[in-house]
Amino acid sequence: MHIRKSLFIAAFSAAGLALAAVGAQAQDLSIKIATEGAYPPFNQTAPSGELTGFDVDIANALCEEMKAKCEIVAQDWDGIIPGLVASKYDAIIASMSITEERKQTVDFTERYYSNYLRLVAKKGSDINGLDSLSGKTVGAQRATVAAQWAEDNLGRNATVKLYDTQTAAYSDLEAGRLDALASDVYPAFDWLKDKPDYEFVGERIEINDLIGIAVRKGEDDLREKFNAALTTIRENGVYARINEKYFPFDIY
Amino acid sequence: MAIGQSYREIKIWLSDSACIGLSPVSPELFARSCPRFIDGFFISIELLVLASLFGFVIAIGLAVARTSNVGALSVPAFVYCYVFRGTPLLVQLWIFYFGFGSFGAEGLGPFWLVFRDGYWVGLVVLTINTSAYAAEIFRGGIVNVPHGQIEAALAIGMGWWTKLRRIMLPQALQISWPAYSNEIILLLKGSALVSTITVLDLMGQTRTVFSRSYNLEIFLYAILLYLVLSGSLTIILRILEARLRTPTQMSRQH
Structure with missing residues (x-):
């Protein structure tokens, strides 16, 4: 009886171990990530249709760190948050600023880089800073902090x-x-590289703009995994290597 | 300029009073962006009214040219309709705005005054697009005027212009009006695409407001405003339809 019982326990725990192994296999994280694909050098669509850029590289590095299977899809900017809410994908890595308004709808990880604004104008134009913009036409991309700043301040x-x-x-x-x-x-720095007729004008416009990864509200588990992976790639040099590919200075 | 100035003042006054008038019933989200919605609403109306008026005149000319026996008239009119009816409005807008626009002030000379601003490009493209559709509709009306009418006109010695003005066009319009009304409603909906070339029409304002709050409720307000627009439009077109019918009915009573 005694032996039988221990045999039983042994068999049971072996089965348990096997089950646990299967479980671990199944837990292999699979994440669908959206990016915009029209915001070079952070995310852009190559002629072949492939998504490339800083955001995409960071996404891949994070996925590797998390040992997750990731699929990166392109999604128009206007619909990128609604798509996340509707579970078409699980995260947005698309140079999205962490704002109070967005936080009402989605949750964000810690920053993966930080941003400020600049004005770009043609060389030799009479625009030399914020004070010279009166009566002028200023453009910005809709649904960005730059647009919000321009509308509110200009x-x-x-x-x-x-x-x-x-x-x-x-x-x-x-x-x-x-x-x-x-x-x-x-992105303007990147664009100006091939546009000798244009330049930055005026001072840098500080807007306390941190860029994070958006996940659905309440997906704390996924958010923490991203955060942990971010810390690791900052420490192990993977981030720096990606950064170097695009900018000669640290953008974190 | 003075007219433009007072028109702007009227718009601001209308916008303010509409927003104040709506404030007791409007949800907080709408109330906050009300002036934006009303501004966009006016831009949509302006584009619609101007494009359909200019489009109407051009379409009549095109329809007459299409049904003409003179190849020098009918062939270009056919090509125009074929091209602008057979391509998406969005593509036309982008070609005119981003494509032609990229030639800039030097390349386009005086045309730059039009191409500079998304509003005017939008108006031009909507006019071209609707005229191509409406020309086909009116052509259908012209060829369906009963043959006896034309023979009678010729028999009493009417010239080409008199025949066209008094016999052909009134009847052609009457025949084709229901189909034309439909085209105007389609134009209203198509006009939302100008929001992609920086015009802050109703759709443009809606998208801008949405980009700040990410609240899908915003689109509900846009739908309501579009329905108000298309509803009023339907009523106006019906009234015109009834008036078009009168002359022939009177002539029957004689």
Whole structure:
């Protein structure tokens, strides 16, 4: 009886172990991540349709760190939060600023980089800072902190035009429809590399803008996993290596 | 300029009074952005009214040209309708705004005054688009005017212009009006696409307001405002339809 019982226990625990192993296998995290695909150099769609950029590299590094199977999909900016809420994907890694308004709808991880704004204008134009914008036309991408800042701070004296994508705003700056563009600094820095006729004007515009990963409200488990992975890639140099690929200075 | 100034003042006054008037019944979210919605509402109305008026005149000309026996008139009119009816409005808007616009002030010369501003580009493209559709509708009306009417007109010695003005067009319009009314409603809905070329029409304002709150309720208000617009439009078009019918009915009584 005694032996039988211990045999039974042994068999049971062996089965338990096997089950636990299967369980661990099944727990292999599978995450669908959305990015915009139109915000170079952070996220962009290559001619082949492949998504590339800083956000995408960070997403892949985090997934590797979390040992998760990740799929990255492109989603238009306007619908990117509604899509997350509707569970079309589980996280947004698309250079999204952590704002109070967005926090009403989604939760954010800690920052993975931080941002400030700059004005971009044609070289030799009469725009040299915030005071010279009166009566001018200033562009920004709709649904960004730059747009919000422009509307709140320039709306009274200047005309603010909003674009669906940053790319559209650049093309209107070049077409001469805009006198200046209010933009996040890094994508503009990247764009200016190939545009010798344009430059940053005025001082940097500090807006206390931290960029985080958005997850559905209450998904604390996933959020903490992202946070842990972020800390690790900051420490082990993976982040720095990705950063270096795009900018000659630390953007964290 | 003076007219433009007073029109702007009227708009501001209407917008203020509408928002104050609605405030007892409007939810907080709507009340906060009410002036934006009403501004957008006016822009949508302006684009619709102007595009349909200009479009109507062009469409009549095109329809007459399409039914003409002269190839130099009918072929270009056919090509125009074929191109602008056969391509998506969105593509047309983007080609005109981003495509032609990229030539800038130097490339476009005086046309830059139009191409500079999304509002005017939107108006031009909506006018072109609706005229191509409406021309087809009116062409259908013209070819369906009873043959006896034309023979009678010729028999009493009417010239081409008199025949067109007094016999053909009134009857063609009467025949094609229900289909044309439909086209105007489609134009209203199509006009929402101008929000993609920086115009802050009703849709543009809605998207801007939405981009701040991410509250889907916002689109509900846009729907209600669009329904108010299309409802009023339907009523106006019905009244015109009834008035178009009168002359022929009177002539029957004679």
